[in-house]
Amino acid sequence: MGLDALLDGMARILNEGASTTSYKWLLLWSVLDSAPVQLATGNGQSLDMRLVGESAIRAVQPQLREYPPLGRSLRQGSLPDDPLLYRRSDLVPDGVAWDLAQWPLPRIQHVPNGLVEVLWMQLPQWEAQLAKDRNSRIPRKLFSTDARGVPAIAMVDIALQSLVRLSPLVKPLIEIRWRDDVRRWNKSVATDDENWSIDRYLFPDSARISLAAPAVRDLKELQHHRCLWCGRELAGSATQTDHVVPWSRTLNNSVENLVVTDKRCNSVKSDRLISARLGRKWADHVNAHRQDLRSIARNHNLPTSPEESLAWLLSLTTTAVGDIDYFDVVHGEPVIRKAVGSQAWPIDRRWISLSP
Numbered sequence: 539m540g541l542d543a544l545l546d547g548m549a550r551i552l553n554e555g556a557s558t559t560s561y562k563w564l565l566l567w568s569v570l571d572s573a574p575v576q577l578a579t580g581n582g583q584s585l586d587m588r589l590v591g592e593s594a595i596r597a598v599q600p601q602l603r604e605y606p607p608l609g610r611s612l613r614q615g616s617l618p619d620d621p622l623l624y625r626r627s628d629l630v631p632d633g634v635a636w637d638l639a640q641w642p643l644p645r646i647q648h649v650p651n652g653l654v655e656v657l658w659m660q661l662p663q664w665e666a667q668l669a670k671d672r673n674s675r676i677p678r679k680l681f682s683t684d685a686r687g688v689p690a691i692a693m694v695d696i697a698l699q700s701l702v703r704l705s706p707l708v709k710p711l712i713e714i715r716w717r718d719d720v721r722r723w724n725k726s727v728a729t730d731d732e733n734w735s736i737d738r739y740l741f742p743d744s745a746r747i748s749l750a751a752p753a754v755r756d757l758k759e760l761q762h763h764r765c766l767w768c769g770r771e772l773a774g775s776a777t778q779t780d781h782v783v784p785w786s787r788t789l790n791n792s793v794e795n796l797v798v799t800d801k802r803c804n805s806v807k808s809d810r811l812i813s814a815r816l817g818r819k820w821a822d823h824v825n826a827h828r829q830d831l832r833s834i835a836r837n838h839n840l841p842t843s844p845e846e847s848l849a850w851l852l853s854l855t856t857t858a859v860g861d862i863d864y865f866d867v868v869h870g871e872p873v874i875r876k877a878v879g880s881q882a883w884p885i886d887r888r889w890i891s892l893s894p
């Protein structure tokens with residue numbers, strides 16, 4: 539199976555697939571979000587549903603509150619009381635992983651004339667089970683589980699690599715469908731409130747996440763008051779916080795994915811990937827300061843995930859195709875460089891180390 543087949547399959551699921559709750563969009567979105575980490579840290583042949591569960595929890599965080607103009611949550615499905623993930627108070631990755639695996643996972647590949655068999659392998663068994671009872675959960679015995687009892691899904695061929703490549707293309711389409719569905723199920727918010735757009739309620743937005751001054755101060759101290767990319771001394775007012783792996787690629791607010799930079803570098807980098815050399819610099823920084831970064835995370839209530847953060851860069855760069863603009867620093871000056879595919883990144887898998 540190639541990239542074309544996968545893209546075609548995704549397009550069919552997006553355009554023709556039935557949708558009775560937002561679970562479907564949440565699941566697709568979360569599979570795309572976790573594919574890079576799985577690819578960099580696993581064997582590429584299976585998908586750890588706990589990673590998917592963690593992504594799903596990240597994705598629904600904004601929806602755990604009420605939609606202000608209505609003073610209640612927005613309806614996310616055709617049934618008034620569907621057991622939606624984000625109405626639960628106990629959002630733990632393992633539980634969410636099982637919910638997603640047993641309910642929407644087998645169903646999202648259904649289109650009116652059958653199945654789109656592009657994403658996973660275990661469908662024949664699941665099909666038989668679903669045929670018996672459309673409302674049933676998929677029995678746990680049909681999943682392989684890891685040592686922690688978390689379901690793992692066997693992936694087709696190079697599905698994970700292809701999902702990483704397609705992610706920036708497909709995620710915005712999923713968000714459009716998700717928003718359309720929510721509008722359909724909540725007629726009274728068909729027109730956006732002037733202060734509260736549905737997008738702002740549904741999807742995390744990096745613009746709203748600004749680090750508190752004390753957290754920025756601690757990160758600056760860790761970097762010896764210098765821009766991590768060009769090494770220039772940071773003048774107080776011009777310091778900016780940069781998501782190393784861009785927010786447009788993954789919603790990663792982990793302290794390891796945040797660096798302070800000068801305004802110059804930040805504006806040139808924008809939402810681009812970084813060069814292999816800068817990637818090395820960042821990995822060294824993360825590996826050298828694991829303890830310090832953990833304390834900063836603890837003190838300022840930020841998530842921490844050194845392996846996942848580094849894994850994201852590895853996967854995105856090793857699966858890059860076509861002409862890519864990426865960010866680099868040459869003789870102390872921020873520049874944009876161009877490369878074809880992954881040729882620009884001799885990135886080393888050993889950067890991702892599970893040992894401190």
Ligand SMILES: [Zn+2]
Nearest residue numbers: 765768800803
């Ligand atoms: Zn700089």
